[in-house]
Amino acid sequence: MSTYTLRFPGSGTIIEEAILKGREQGRNEVRIRVRIEDILRVRRVRGIAVSDAVRERVSGCDDLEVLGTWLDRAVTVGSADELFVEPSGA
Numbered sequence: 001m002s003t004y005t006l007r008f009p010g011s012g013t014i015i016e017e018a019i020l021k022g023r024e025q026g027r028n029e030v031r032i033r034v035r036i037e038d039i040l041r042v043r044r045v046r047g048i049a050v051s052d053a054v055r056e057r058v059s060g061c062d063d064l065e066v067l068g069t070w071l072d073r074a075v076t077v078g079s080a081d082e083l084f085v086e087p088s089g090a
Contacts, residue, residue: 028064035067039083042074054080 039058043050050058061067070083077083 031064032062032067035064035071036061039067039071039074042071043080046074048078048080050080054083057084 036059040050040055058067058070061070073083077085
C-alpha cells in the first residue's frame, strides 16, 4: 500500500525556502516587539519614568539577546538609563 504525500508545486524549492524564511522573520519581529513592550511595561509598572531617548533606544533595538538583557535589568535598576549600563566586572 502506498502513502500519498501532499506537495504543493513549490514544495522543496527556493520558493518554499523563501516562504519559510519569511515566516521565521515574521515570528522574530513579533518576539522583538513583545520584548520591547515588556521592557517598557516593567518600567511603567515600577513607576520609573522613561525618557523619549530611552524609549527610542529600546524601540530601535532588534537584537533579542540585548533586549533580554535589558528586560532582566528592567526588573531591578533604579532608573531607565541604567538599562544600558554594563554591571561592573562584566
